[in-house]
Amino acid sequence: MIETDGHVAGTFPAATTESVADLGEQALIARIQRRLPAPAGWVLSGPGDDAAVLEPARNQLDVLSCDALVEGVHFDRGFVAPADIGHRALAVNLSDLAAMGAEPRAALLSLALPAALAVADFDGLIDGFLALAARHRVQLVGGNITRSPGPLVVDVTVTGSAGRRRVLRRAGARPGDEVYLSGEIGAAAAGLESLRGGVSARDGSDGAGGLAACQERYRRPEPRVRLGLMLGRGRAATACMDLSDGLADAAAQVARASGTGMALDAAALPIHPAARRWFEERGVDPVRAALGGGDDYELLFTARPRFRRRLQAALRRTGDLLVTRIGTVTADRSVVLRRGGGSDEPLPAGFAHFR
Amino acid sequence: MIETDGHVAGTFPAATTESVADLGEQALIARIQRRLPAPAGWVLSGPGDDAAVLEPARNQLDVLSCDALVEGVHFDRGFVAPADIGHRALAVNLSDLAAMGAEPRAALLSLALPAALAVADFDGLIDGFLALAARHRVQLVGGNITRSPGPLVVDVTVTGSAGRRRVLRRAGARPGDEVYLSGEIGAAAAGLESLRGGVSARDGSDGAGGLAACQERYRRPEPRVRLGLMLGRGRAATACMDLSDGLADAAAQVARASGTGMALDAAALPIHPAARRWFEERGVDPVRAALGGGDDYELLFTARPRFRRRLQAALRRTGDLLVTRIGTVTADRSVVLRRGGGSDEPLPAGFAHFR
Numbered sequence: 182m183i184e185t186d187g188h189v190a191g192t193f194p195a196a197t198t199e200s201v202a203d204l205g206e207q208a209l210i211a212r213i214q215r216r217l218p219a220p221a222g223w224v225l226s227g228p229g230d231d232a233a234v235l236e237p238a239r240n241q242l243d244v245l246s247c248d249a250l251v252e253g254v255h256f257d258r259g260f261v262a263p264a265d266i267g268h269r270a271l272a273v274n275l276s277d278l279a280a281m282g283a284e285p286r287a288a289l290l291s292l293a294l295p296a297a298l299a300v301a302d303f304d305g306l307i308d309g310f311l312a313l314a315a316r317h318r319v320q321l322v323g324g325n326i327t328r329s330p331g332p333l334v335v336d337v338t339v340t341g342s343a344g345r346r347r348v349l350r351r352a353g354a355r356p357g358d359e360v361y362l363s364g365e366i367g368a369a370a371a372g373l374e375s376l377r378g379g380v381s382a383r384d385g386s387d388g389a390g391g392l393a394a395c396q397e398r399y400r401r402p403e404p405r406v407r408l409g410l411m412l413g414r415g416r417a418a419t420a421c422m423d424l425s426d427g428l429a430d431a432a433a434q435v436a437r438a439s440g441t442g443m444a445l446d447a448a449a450l451p452i453h454p455a456a457r458r459w460f461e462e463r464g465v466d467p468v469r470a471a472l473g474g475g476d477d478y479e480l481l482f483t484a485r486p487r488f489r490r491r492l493q494a495a496l497r498r499t500g501d502l503l504v505t506r507i508g509t510v511t512a513d514r515s516v517v518l519r520r521g522g523g524s525d526e527p528l529p530a531g532f533a534h535f536r
Numbered sequence: 537m538i539e540t541d542g543h544v545a546g547t548f549p550a551a552t553t554e555s556v557a558d559l560g561e562q563a564l565i566a567r568i569q570r571r572l573p574a575p576a577g578w579v580l581s582g583p584g585d586d587a588a589v590l591e592p593a594r595n596q597l598d599v600l601s602c603d604a605l606v607e608g609v610h611f612d613r614g615f616v617a618p619a620d621i622g623h624r625a626l627a628v629n630l631s632d633l634a635a636m637g638a639e640p641r642a643a644l645l646s647l648a649l650p651a652a653l654a655v656a657d658f659d660g661l662i663d664g665f666l667a668l669a670a671r672h673r674v675q676l677v678g679g680n681i682t683r684s685p686g687p688l689v690v691d692v693t694v695t696g697s698a699g700r701r702r703v704l705r706r707a708g709a710r711p712g713d714e715v716y717l718s719g720e721i722g723a724a725a726a727g728l729e730s731l732r733g734g735v736s737a738r739d740g741s742d743g744a745g746g747l748a749a750c751q752e753r754y755r756r757p758e759p760r761v762r763l764g765l766m767l768g769r770g771r772a773a774t775a776c777m778d779l780s781d782g783l784a785d786a787a788a789q790v791a792r793a794s795g796t797g798m799a800l801d802a803a804a805l806p807i808h809p810a811a812r813r814w815f816e817e818r819g820v821d822p823v824r825a826a827l828g829g830g831d832d833y834e835l836l837f838t839a840r841p842r843f844r845r846r847l848q849a850a851l852r853r854t855g856d857l858l859v860t861r862i863g864t865v866t867a868d869r870s871v872v873l874r875r876g877g878g879s880d881e882p883l884p885a886g887f888a889h890f891r
Contacts, residue, residue, distance in 0.1 A: 225703070231632040232601035234703050236598075242580060242592070243695075245693075247678065247693055249646050249682055251682055291646075329606055329686070329687065329689075343589070350581060
């Protein structure tokens with residue numbers, strides 16, 4: 182068990198009871214530096230100076246985003262392992278770059294750590310972060326570490342590059358465009374609900390690992406970096422956004438930014454089968470649950486029907502990622518869900534951080 | 537008085553008791569956007585999309601840094617006003633850019649807000665941030681807002697630009713170089729101590745506003761952006777670092793990065809007169825207090841004696857900022873304080889975030 186000083190109780194086993202407060206900031210930075218691969222040639226100065234110095238990507242625009250994970254708001258250390266926290270913190274940021282069609286380059290990692298956090302958990306968080314960074318060839322070039330008198334806060338800034346006319350924006354959808362969605366939705370919401378309820382997805386009660394896949398999706402979202410990049414480079418999408426706060430929220434935001442409406446086809450929504458089962462068994466409409474549930478980190482994008490060949494070419498370069506046509510951009514500004522009977526209903530609201 | 541929900545008690549008067557939780561994330565972002573000046577031409581996409589899109593500075597390197605302020609660690613809302621928090625959060629980051637010789641360009645602002653934070657205090661924080669940003673022509677191009685179940689956390693990322701051979705680093709000092717320091721030290725430490733002790737610097741007990749100036753220095757540090765830029769452009773310094781964690785810490789870090797030692801002359805240290813008085817009246821050696829005290833955000837730099845003309849030319853371009861020669865870079869690796877009698881003593885350690 183992890184020793185605590187009363188601030189936060191660690192709930193997963195650790196290899197050591199040494200806490201980050203025993204080591205101090207410099208030693209923690211050194212632990213990160215030991216884990217870093219050799220820097221790319223365009224990193225002229227990495228962690229260890231007052232700031233990082235990078236060679237810009239030639240003839241490209243800089244794309245920057247930041248997003249924080251706060252313990253008790255975005256994750257619960259009771260059922261999310263340190264490596265998952267590190268993974269998620271980078272994944273949600275890479276998802277923002279993907280939504281812009283940008284190629285990720287560098288990250289800064291800002292940590293506010295409870296004094297009682299076990300060093301083994303700190304290492305796990307860094308390892309989860311760096312494993313995802315390596316897969317997307319993201320360089321960790323700087324950051325800072327401080328103490329938190331409250332929750333663990335992991336704040337990440339990412340930079341990426343994109344060609345001048347290759348950037349994907351939320352504004353850009355036009356009436357008549359088709360609406361597409363990557364992957365399957367609802368899985369992260371079902372995964373989170375089952376984790377909160379203490380349901381073990383590995384106890385045999387769940388057929389074929391379906392719920393385990395949902396929990397994994399919540400813990401380790403997969404940013405759609407390659408899809409975003411191919412859509413941007415191929416000029417295949419007119420607008421794009423990621424689903425951090427749910428499909429309903431993303432649809433509303435793209436429509437509002439574009440000055441359009443959107444009609445989504447309920448029957449077309451690619452709801453994860455295990456998530457559908459999870460919600461149906463609990464008497465919840467799986468369509469509404471999937472629309473409102475956050476944390477899926479899929480991409481919603483719109484495309485012009487007459488450029489469908491561009492889209493097909495882009496999708497051929499994204500491997501076997503599922504992409505589904507789920508609706509149409511409309512001229513009238515309402516955002517609606519179209520059920521089989523031809524009736525339209527307004528979309529449920531997404532996850533609101535303060536409510 | 538500010539209404540609270542038990543998380544955090546606001547302690548300064550506000551124009552309204554509406555809290556950030558009453559508004560939600562989108563409305564708070566809109567409040568920030570309303571306060572932004574027209575974006576510069578190189579900001580191709582600012583707040584409101586998944587990420588910011590910037591035109592890089594032509595033929596320049598990108599310089600990036602991030603630093604967080606955590607309530608209860610870096611500030612106390614009992615004696616630091618919301619506008620001061622916003623100012624400080626940007627200032628400490630601009631200080632890092634200054635230490636690299638970089639010209640500031642853009643900032644991302646990541647906020648974790650207690651639900652009970654008054655909207656008026658949120659506005660004050662943003663106003664303090666944007667006022668300093670305007671003075672240094674920094675564009676706020678993105679960020680994120682989330683709820684905090686604990687302290688207020690203000691995490692800022694800044695980007696800047698610097699010419700290829702104009703970047704200032706910590707490593708680069710050589711034996712025989714002279715050591716310089718901008719401004720005066722000890723003021724922030726005395727200001728913080730007196731604020732913690734509830735000493736009002738405006739109650740007449742303090743002559744000529746000396747202690748008030750110290751408190752102001754703590755609340756609103758002045759990043760030495762122009763000095764850093766002129767030192768870099770003029771190739772006038774061999775190494776540079778800012779004093780966020782105190783002079784002793786900065787001297788030790790520059791010496792370690794450069795593989796040298798450093799001897800500082802106690803009599804030469806530019807200790808703020810009111811700070812000196814504050815410490816002496818309390819039986820504390822002002823030299824040791826000034827060496828160990830953090831939050832001054834002055835620049836420590838080294839320069840080669842035979843390039844003194846470069847240094848003089850750079851300093852002529854920084855207005856009337858005091859710059860003092862305080863010591864020498866040595867070949868032997870120890871970092872020492874030289875007192876009048878010729879005796880050397882080791883430097884006290886700086887502020888350690890975890891101890």
